[in-house]
Amino acid sequence: MRQVRVAVVDDQPLFVSGMQMLIESQPDLQFAGSAGTGRGGVDLVAREAPDVVLMDIRMPVMDGIEATRLIVASGSATRVIVLTTFQRDEAVFRAIRTGASGFITKDATPEFILAAIGTVHAGQSVLAPAATFDLVKRYATPRVDAGRPLEVAIAALTPREREIFLLVARGLSNAEIASAAFVSEATSKTHIRSILSKLGLQSRIQVVVFAYENGLLEY
Structure with a gap:
């Protein structure tokens, strides 16, 4: 190894x-x-x-x-x-x-x-999700046009990727995402890599920040 x-x-x-x-x-x-x-x-x-x-x-x-x-x-x-x-x-x-x-x-x-x-x-x-959400609420700044339709903010994602995106944004683990989306962990990881690439994000934490700043989820 x-x-x-x-x-x-x-x-x-x-x-x-x-x-x-x-x-x-x-x-x-x-x-x-x-x-x-x-x-x-x-x-x-x-x-x-x-x-x-x-x-x-x-x-x-x-x-x-x-x-x-x-x-x-x-x-x-x-x-x-x-x-x-x-x-x-x-x-x-x-x-x-x-x-x-x-x-x-x-x-x-x-x-x-x-x-x-x-x-x-x-x-x-x-x-941890709780710590992530605490930091986001304290320091993130929602966009002026936050609350715009979900389709605009994550238009590049497929319907399945949008579903996975929202699960990631809620702080779920790979195992929890796989269970909620009825896919394998390997498949969920593949979707997450694609989501990060399409949205120009580097990490799952950035998904949380992106979702909050674009008014896609409230924490």
């Missing part, structure tokens, strides 16, 4: 060392390097193409939000998990809106961090 390559971008050497030790303790993970600034993180991703990067939000030279934006804009397949001290932080929401696949707090347990890496690498998001 191919190892999942994980990079760490943080300006605290002690934290980076701890993450490196944790990553290297796992047979299915490989440490792909580190950087101490957002700019360095962007360069690291371009050079090493890790599968997952743990990205601190607040760093010198360039913060993690801008670094995430540049990584996503580059078309990189690297998935970003942002690191934060506070869960209810506008910076976290901005990073998610930019394309991060979720966030973890720096005081998370090693087991949770490892689970988060695996979850994101598998194409899911690290953020």
Whole structure:
């Protein structure tokens, strides 16, 4: 089995060392390097193409939000998990809106961090639905024309994809979506990949934000 390559971008050497030790303790993970600034993180991703990067939000030279934006804009397949001290932080929401696949707090347990890496690498998001909706309600801004017909906002989607879109937007897991839509998990994942591609979104969390900002769902 191919190892999942994980990079760490943080300006605290002690934290980076701890993450490196944790990553290297796992047979299915490989440490792909580190950087101490957002700019360095962007360069690291371009050079090493890790599968997952743990990205601190607040760093010198360039913060993690801008670094995430540049990584996503580059078309990189690297998935970003942002690191934060506070869960209810506008910076976290901005990073998610930019394309991060979720966030973890720096005081998370090693087991949770490892689970988060695996979850994101598998194409899911690290953020409980309740926490997602809380961030969206606090910081998202509905469009002036929010409430426009569903067909306009997600016109590119097939009827089946629209059904899956709404299930994702409600925070359902792959298993729950498969059960609700009467399809296999593999089929639901295929639909979700197509939805993200057609709407120009990077993660399931962005589906939640998109739905709220376009008046498609209320949280």
